[in-house]
Amino acid sequence: MVFLLGKLLAVPRKNGLAIKVFDVGQGDAILLRLPGGAKVLIDGGPDYEVDRYIDKEFWLNGCHLDLLVLTHPHEDHLKGLNRLLERCRVDKVLQRTVTYDSRGYKSWSAHLESVDGIEVKIGDVINLGRVKLVVVWPPREQEFSENINNSSVSLLLDYGDFEALFLGDLEKEASSMLDKELLSKYIDGRLELYKTPHHGSTDSFNPELIAYLKPKLCAVSVGENKYGHPSDEVLGFMSGQGCKVKRTDESGTIELFIN
Numbered sequence: 635m636v637f638l639l640g641k642l643l644a645v646p647r648k649n650g651l652a653i654k655v656f657d658v659g660q661g662d663a664i665l666l667r668l669p670g671g672a673k674v675l676i677d678g679g680p681d682y683e684v685d686r687y688i689d690k691e692f693w694l695n696g697c698h699l700d701l702l703v704l705t706h707p708h709e710d711h712l713k714g715l716n717r718l719l720e721r722c723r724v725d726k727v728l729q730r731t732v733t734y735d736s737r738g739y740k741s742w743s744a745h746l747e748s749v750d751g752i753e754v755k756i757g758d759v760i761n762l763g764r765v766k767l768v769v770v771w772p773p774r775e776q777e778f779s780e781n782i783n784n785s786s787v788s789l790l791l792d793y794g795d796f797e798a799l800f801l802g803d804l805e806k807e808a809s810s811m812l813d814k815e816l817l818s819k820y821i822d823g824r825l826e827l828y829k830t831p832h833h834g835s836t837d838s839f840n841p842e843l844i845a846y847l848k849p850k851l852c853a854v855s856v857g858e859n860k861y862g863h864p865s866d867e868v869l870g871f872m873s874g875q876g877c878k879v880k881r882t883d884e885s886g887t888i889e890l891f892i893n
Contacts, residue, residue: 649669649670649893650669650891650892650893651666651667651668651669651765651793651796651891651892651893652665652666652667652889652890652891652892653665653666653667653791653798653827653889653890653892654667654687654887654888654889654890655829655853655855655882655887655888655889656679656683656684656687656855656882656887657855657857657882657883657885657886657887657888658678658679658680658681658683658684658687658714658855658857658882659679659680659681659683659857659858659883660680660710660833660856660857660858660859660863661677661678661679661680661681661710661711661713661714661855661857662676662677662679662705662710662711662802662803662829662833662855663675663676663677663678663679663683663684663687663714663855664676664677664800664829664855665687665688665691666765666791667691668700668762668763668764668765669763669764669765670763672700672701672762672763673691673698673699673700673701674699674700674701674702674703674762674767675688675699675701675702675703675715675718676703676705676789676800677703677704677705677711677712677714677715677802678702678704678711678712678713678714678715678716678717678718679710679711679713679714680709680710680711680713680714681713681714682713682714682717683714684714684715684717684718685714685717685718685721687887688718688722697718697721697722697723698722698723698724698725699718699722699723699724699725700725700726700762701724701725701726701727701728701760701762702715702718702719702724702726702727702728703727703728703729703787703789704727704728704729704742704787705786705787705788705800705802705803706730706732706782706783706785706786706787706802706803707732707734707736707738707739707742707782708782708783708803709736709738711802711803712738712739712742713738715742716738716741716742716745719742719745719749720745724749725750726749726750726751726752727746727749727750727751727752728751728752728754728760728787729746729751729752729753729754729787730753730754730755730772730785730787731753732777732782732785733777734782754769754787755769755772755773755774756769756770756771756772756773756774756813756816757769757816764793764794765791765792765793766791766792766793766820767789767790767791767792768789768790768791768792768816768820769787769788769789770788770789770790770799770812770813770816770817771786771787771788771801771804771808771809771811771812772784772785772786772787772788772808781805781807783802783803783804783805783808783832783837783838784804784805784807784808786801786802786803786804786808786831787802788800788801788802788804788812790816790817790820790821791827792820792821793892795822795823796826796892797820797821797822797825797826797827798825798826798827798828798829799817799825799827799828799829799847799849800829801829801831801838802831802832803831803832803833803838804831804832804838805831805832805837805838806837806838806839806840809831809838809840809843810840810842810843812843814846817847821847824847824848824849824850825847825848825849825850826849826850826851826892827849827850827851827853827890828844828847828849828851828852828853828872828877829853829855830852830853830854830855830864830868830872832863833854833855833856833859833861833863833864834854834856834863834864834865834868834869834881835861835862835863835864835865835868836865836867836868839865839867839868839871841871844871844872844875844877845875848875848876848877849872849875849877850876850877850878851877851878851880851890852872852877852878852879852880853880853882853888854869854879854880854881854882855882856881856882856883857882857883858883864881
């Protein structure tokens with residue numbers, strides 16, 4: 635396995651896996667380029683910046699995404715997806731429908747009338763060739779109207795002996811209920827990539843989970859904000875656990891290539 639961070643140190647093979655945590659400011663947008671070339675986008679950021687990144691992935695400004703994932707309907711995860719649904723060919727959308735009143739989410743729901751949607755729950759497995767996306771949250775029957783962050787569709791990516799965990803904005807209240815048996819079924823040893831939930835905020839800080847996963851790389855998608863994200867406490871704890879911390883506001887887009 636070749637595990638490259640930051641600047642490209644070698645040319646990755648076309649049949650490998652690429653993960654790009656795009657620098658979209660205060661929001662999330664993560665591209666998975668799978669062995670064989672299929673593309674999965676998890677969230678779309680707070681504006682149309684993701685549009686520029688996606689253009690670079692295709693010849694002649696064409697756009698075909700095999701799967702779009704909306705973790706939850708807050709605008710900093712949703713707005714860029716609405717833009718892409720307007721101009722890209724999208725095969726399937728993965729989400730968990732929730733009750734949420736916003737203009738952006740109404741637009742999203744309207745777009746889904748013409749796209750094949752997949753409603754997910756804990757334990758679902760999306761097989762994408764040599765890559766599996768395992769749904770580790772949310773539960774089958776649960777309402778999240780009081781805190782929409784805790785509706786976040788959370789995915790464990792499994793590719794051979796490489797695993798990555800994407801938790802959206804899941805807060806500690808919910809992440810403390812993740813099924814460790816399900817996680818350990820797929821994770822081989824230490825977790826390779828932990829996409830730090832909710833931009834490194836304290837409300838999503840779960841030290842017990844981080845200590846259990848022992849991640850090698852902790853990616854923080856964050857931009858200029860008024861909330862104090864990421865928290866120094868969170869950053870310090872992850873570093874103290876032996877996790878290399880990379881932030882999009884300091885390093886730009888975080889790229890991983892796994893052959």
